[in-house]
Amino acid sequence: MEYPSKLIEDAVNEIAKLPGIGKKTALRMALHLLRANEERTQLLADSLVNLRTKTQYCTHCHNIADAPVCAICSSSKRDKQTVCVVENTTDLIAIENTSQFNGLYHVLGGVISPLEGVSPHDLNIDSLINRVKDLSLDIKEIILALSATMEGDTTSFFITKKLRDYPVKITTIARGVPIGSELEYTDEITLGRSILGRKAYEH
């Protein structure tokens, strides 16, 4: 595509590096900024730079934080005996939005993936072990909330093995037929697992 201005071209190329954004969408965004108030662009640019340069990571759970300890880890209302292990902050936010979990988190920063060159050492697994080891923290349960993929399962297996010798209960989130979906459209593996993982009917 030919652009009428080098400045537009630069902006489009930079915007199009964001995930899920193609050149056409990037151009629409660039032209939108050109039409809007100059202040808007400045605010956007500043917020991005601030995000990248000022964000900290919680020293306990590795969640993104505004302080050395994140709001969840420092809250007195959370159940500190239960730790939910997640892949990244997006998953943490997704679980927080369910309002069904009141414990702490541990953000791994990824999952073990030999194909992408991610080994256990690249993840925050050692610090998880250290949290469990530290008896003053009194962690009773580790919930593994990783994706239902080969990589997620491998990571869950690895963590379970590492934690075998500690007096902590290890659970994983339930796998099964998603709420609202019809049986005939559910894939075989999910359906199979949901039969194997059947639960007593609550009545």
Add this chain to the structure above:
Amino acid sequence: MEYPSKLIEDAVNEIAKLPGIGKKTALRMALHLLRANEERTQLLADSLVNLRTKTQYCTHCHNIADAPVCAICSSSKRDKQTVCVVENTTDLIAIENTSQFNGLYHVLGGVISPLEGVSPHDLNIDSLINRVKDLSLDIKEIILALSATMEGDTTSFFITKKLRDYPVKITTIARGVPIGSELEYTDEITLGRSILGRKAYEH
């Protein structure tokens, strides 16, 4: 949605003001920037601010430009007797990408829309009339390439009326069945117009 950090929240809110971007996509972009090199964010932010603060508009055709006169208007290879009137730079780029037009452009900056409070005075219509008036420019044809909407048609009608007394040919781009689409799925108005606007078969 609750965010773990005020910085993330600010960035998500600013990104989500872009057209076609919701909070979820904005969050994905923000987390992507956090994972990527710090330089990447700086480049993106700089390109946006540069775009907004340094972009100029061509004094002839109002296209976005790096200089007072844009590359198209200053090119010696373009046919300066034909001027294609477009709504905005996006449409100009779309026409340029067809490689079917070698004349000059005139960017209106919008179309007449009483509902959105856009009157002829908000658009670059007067400067178009002045270009046609200026006999030294020797403009022979004005092609109206506006959207096939009520607003586009109104604007075309307005411009045609304004130019009635000048010795210039006024044309509009062809309306009809799009290339590659089947007749039975073409809407009635388009099909009706394509019959009214039928052309002699070239053989």
